[in-house]
Each structure stands twice: as C-alpha cells, then as structure tokens.
Amino acid sequence: ETGVTQTPRHLVMGMTNKKSLKCEQHLGHNAMYWYKQSAKKPLELMFVYSLEERVENNSVPSRFSPECPNSSHLFLHLHTLQPEDSALYLCASSQEGLGGGNEKLFFGSGTQLSVL
Amino acid sequence: KNQVEQSPQSLIILEGKNCTLQCNYTVSPFSNLRWYKQDTGRGPVSLTIMTFSENTKSNGRYTATLDADTKQSSLHITASQLSDSASYICVVRVVRWGKLQFGAGTQVVVTP
Numbered sequence: 001e002t003g004v005t006q007t008p009r010h011l012v013m014g015m016t017n018k019k020s021l022k023c024e025q026h027l028g029h030n031a032m033y034w035y036k037q038s039a040k041k042p043l044e045l046m047f048v049y050s051l052e053e054r055v056e057n058n059s060v061p062s063r064f065s066p067e068c069p070n071s072s073h074l075f076l077h078l079h080t081l082q083p084e085d086s087a088l089y090l091c092a093s094s095q096e097g098l099g100g101g102n103e104k105l106f107f108g109s110g111t112q113l114s115v116l
Numbered sequence: 117k118n119q120v121e122q123s124p125q126s127l128i129i130l131e132g133k134n135c136t137l138q139c140n141y142t143v144s145p146f147s148n149l150r151w152y153k154q155d156t157g158r159g160p161v162s163l164t165i166m167t168f169s170e171n172t173k174s175n176g177r178y179t180a181t182l183d184a185d186t187k188q189s190s191l192h193i194t195a196s197q198l199s200d201s202a203s204y205i206c207v208v209r210v211v212r213w214g215k216l217q218f219g220a221g222t223q224v225v226v227t228p
Contacts, residue, residue, distance in 0.1 A: 002159065002161065004159070006159075040125075040220055040221075041220055042118060042120065042205075042217075042218035042219055042220050042221075043160075043205070043218040044218075045215065045216070090159050090160075091159075092159070104162050104165065105160075105162065105216075106162075107158075107159025107160050107161070108159050109157065109158050109159050110157075110158070110159050
C-alpha cells in the first residue's frame, strides 16, 4: 500500500445528488492533490493543497469543491455533476509541494465515479 | 496537443520477452522526467525519476533512459512477467511552473 487511502472505491450518482470523496494520507506529507483521470487521457491536476492552504485551482468547475481540514485529510465535494465528469479521481500526497524539485508523488487507488 | 506523447498506445508481449516504451516531450525547460506504473484499479506508483543530467536509471527489471537533446525517454522492461501488465505513464516536470505534465500512458499486456 502507498499510505494514501481513498474512499469510496466506486461511486455511482445521479446528476442531482451530492456526494463527497475522501482521501487520507498516513505519510506525514505536507501537500495533497486531486487529479482526474479519464479513459486514455493524461491525468489532469484539479487542486493542490500545501500545508492546508489551497495553492492551485486549475480552472475546475464550481460543482467540484475541495476541502482540506488538516494536512492528513482531503475531501472533494460533488454536486450537480454532469455525465462527462465520470472518471477516476485520484488523490496524491508529497512531502513538499510541487515546487520542491524531485519530490515523489504517492497516489491512492482512486474513486471510480460514474454520473448517470 | 499534449506536450508529452507516448507510444505505442498499447502493447501485447509474451511472458519472458523484453519491450521498450517511448516518451517524446516538447516541455522545455524541464527539471526531471518520471515513469509511473499504474495497475488496473490502482493509482500510479513511481518507478524512476531522472533529472535532465541523467541518462539512465534502473529499478529492478525496469530501465529508463533519457536523451535531453532529442527530448526522448524510453522505458525498457526486461524478462517481462505477468505482473508487468499495467499502464506505464511518462511524466515531465516543468521548471517554470513546477507542474507535472502527464502522458496518456502505454497499456502493456503480458500474456503467458
């Protein structure tokens, strides 16, 4: 295991639902990330938190709302999603933020989201 | 157009054989290039990280090479095993923004 745990592993939701994805890291890292992975496409960075402050927001629609209550936990709140939002959502952590050079990213197993 | 292009898109090889995956990038300047392995239903796991001054780096049966002049990298898998079946992702770190640019991955299937 990588030390990054994501729940749930699978999620099916309607376009009017509200749900949340959870990520927890047990590595003592200071930075956490949300990535979106669509089939046969490169990973897309959504949000970056460093020391619990959001330092990156990659023009993500407001129907995705991140929350980082402490350096070990990261949430992604979802509401009124669209079918094109169906994808694998990956959480990752690193010792420092992406400005740190050769820092290694540790990924969770992801939440496979299907929006009907 | 993606700044990190990987080829082939998918690959089927027999167990025990070798294979080489390619990564071409246009990102410049870059500080390091990474290869990740992503098993089905899992997140990516780091295999190698190479700075622009390194030409090769190994991790067990995986050997990555880098030619910063031609902006090409390759990942060589030696004596493939069934457990090597996965997607292999090339990632380039952009110096200016400190961001990671991901390739779409090469899907490798190792058959008995």
